[in-house]
Amino acid sequence: MRWITFRKRSLKGLALISALGLALISLPDGTQAASAFSPKRIKILIGFPPAGGHDLEARVIARHLPKYFRGKPSIIVQNMPGAGGKIMGAYIYNRSKPDGTTAAIFGSSQLQENILGAGVEYDVRDMPIVWAVRSVRVGIVRDFLKAKTAKDLTTIDPSKIAVAGRSKTDSSCVTGTMALTLLGIKNFKTVCAYAGTAVIRGAVERGEASFFEASDPHFLGQGAFVELYKKGMVVQMWQSGQVTEDGKIVRAKTVNEKTPTFQEAYRTVHGKDPSGPLWEAFRKVYNDVHSTLTRTLVLPPGTPGDVVNALREGIESMSNDPAFVKDWEKVFGQEFADARVPALEAEKVKVELMKPAPWQDTFKKFVGM
Amino acid sequence: MHLPKNISTPMVLALGGLCLATTLGCSQGDMSVMKASSASVMGMSSAKVMVSPSPVPYQRKVKVTISGSGFAPNQELELLMPIGGVPSDISAMVKPKPKTDARGAFSTVWILDNEIRGKLLEPAKYTLEVTNTDGEILAKAPFVLEKVEAKKK
Numbered sequence: 001m002r003w004i005t006f007r008k009r010s011l012k013g014l015a016l017i018s019a020l021g022l023a024l025i026s027l028p029d030g031t032q033a034a035s036a037f038s039p040k041r042i043k044i045l046i047g048f049p050p051a052g053g054h055d056l057e058a059r060v061i062a063r064h065l066p067k068y069f070r071g072k073p074s075i076i077v078q079n080m081p082g083a084g085g086k087i088m089g090a091y092i093y094n095r096s097k098p099d100g101t102t103a104a105i106f107g108s109s110q111l112q113e114n115i116l117g118a119g120v121e122y123d124v125r126d127m128p129i130v131w132a133v134r135s136v137r138v139g140i141v142r143d144f145l146k147a148k149t150a151k152d153l154t155t156i157d158p159s160k161i162a163v164a165g166r167s168k169t170d171s172s173c174v175t176g177t178m179a180l181t182l183l184g185i186k187n188f189k190t191v192c193a194y195a196g197t198a199v200i201r202g203a204v205e206r207g208e209a210s211f212f213e214a215s216d217p218h219f220l221g222q223g224a225f226v227e228l229y230k231k232g233m234v235v236q237m238w239q240s241g242q243v244t245e246d247g248k249i250v251r252a253k254t255v256n257e258k259t260p261t262f263q264e265a266y267r268t269v270h271g272k273d274p275s276g277p278l279w280e281a282f283r284k285v286y287n288d289v290h291s292t293l294t295r296t297l298v299l300p301p302g303t304p305g306d307v308v309n310a311l312r313e314g315i316e317s318m319s320n321d322p323a324f325v326k327d328w329e330k331v332f333g334q335e336f337a338d339a340r341v342p343a344l345e346a347e348k349v350k351v352e353l354m355k356p357a358p359w360q361d362t363f364k365k366f367v368g369m
Numbered sequence: 370m371h372l373p374k375n376i377s378t379p380m381v382l383a384l385g386g387l388c389l390a391t392t393l394g395c396s397q398g399d400m401s402v403m404k405a406s407s408a409s410v411m412g413m414s415s416a417k418v419m420v421s422p423s424p425v426p427y428q429r430k431v432k433v434t435i436s437g438s439g440f441a442p443n444q445e446l447e448l449l450m451p452i453g454g455v456p457s458d459i460s461a462m463v464k465p466k467p468k469t470d471a472r473g474a475f476s477t478v479w480i481l482d483n484e485i486r487g488k489l490l491e492p493a494k495y496t497l498e499v500t501n502t503d504g505e506i507l508a509k510a511p512f513v514l515e516k517v518e519a520k521k522k
Binding site: 040041043049050051052055056058059062063074075076077078079080081198199222 | 449452453454455456457458459460461462482483484486487488489504
């Protein structure tokens, strides 16, 4: 009897503790995450210098994420520039503790480098995605090339075209080179060793680089090319556009509505729709790799599933917070709802892209891997 | 708002009130002061950090020397500054990497460029914190960015 009373009291106590616990994890203002994951601090690593897209993304997340974890951890941003993000990529993959206290913003270039087998010291397949945003790619040229359209670009001295990028295998150098090749332009230059977009912006301003494959956030909000675009120093040639549910590529509303999609630009040059293996590879790389998975927040390999889920839940809650959405939209100048890719959807896209397929062979051959 | 655990509620209210009374709102720099205050509550070691020049001219490509002494020998350090309203570890952007020598001293150079171009730092008083790799604050120093007056022609 005594034991039963004790048990009853214990059970009541347990029920009370559980109720309090549940109350703590489900406060209406979302200030507690539904998990025991409560780190003192979380570092977000960036592979580029401050003020680029990756950096701004990390800082917006860092401003809002703490309140979604018990103890409100400090979110510290660490820029680790060098080798087009490869140094940071190797660091988080090989040296960071897989305990949820370190995450990294990976760009689509990191995924692309894994597809290419570019000798990088990380493998995105092992790195869980907890956040992802898409963007629209935009091919831009300097005004001094005097090209307003893709057709104009095919008529100028190609040696004046200098494609800028962070490395031989980064998004701008690869997609820029593919796009120009598809248009039939040869003998252009490539300068693929800049430390990041913020540095490339300087090179474009100085006229050292005259072509860059940017993304739409670079022209919006606090984006790197806003000022140069407003001054008319850079001209938008084409955009990746958005893929509709039935697979058509249409102009995206986040880009100047007069900027044609690459297919439209191709038609003005060749008088027909693009086709063939190089086009298929370009479409996969341009629209899926670089548009759908523009920036992802990834964790080191081996991070326990409950920690991954806790981070995904915290980030999910943050993504529904009007204050976060307002801040994000102020920085990037576009609607968050258009850009956001749920973590699990991003994982699916990543897995699909990493599966061996014929387009990858064409792609590797083109890049010379 | 990030507050260290060892700041008491009255202290928070007092500091918060001070911020409100003096600046009509706490900036990131103020937050760092509050954080640093907590370090002094904990009792700091003899470790010191210095920023040179001070104030730092608010201009692109300015070279800032960050040096320190009184730390443990051969210790890896982290340098934290609020950049863009967010605590930021600048250790991978300074050269050489902040690590103390056999006598517990270090010196490194930070070239500010995109932080200023991107307006992630403004002319203001910030606090530079030196921590160990576990995030414990070991030393702090004011980091004052001062606007440079344009030369009259």
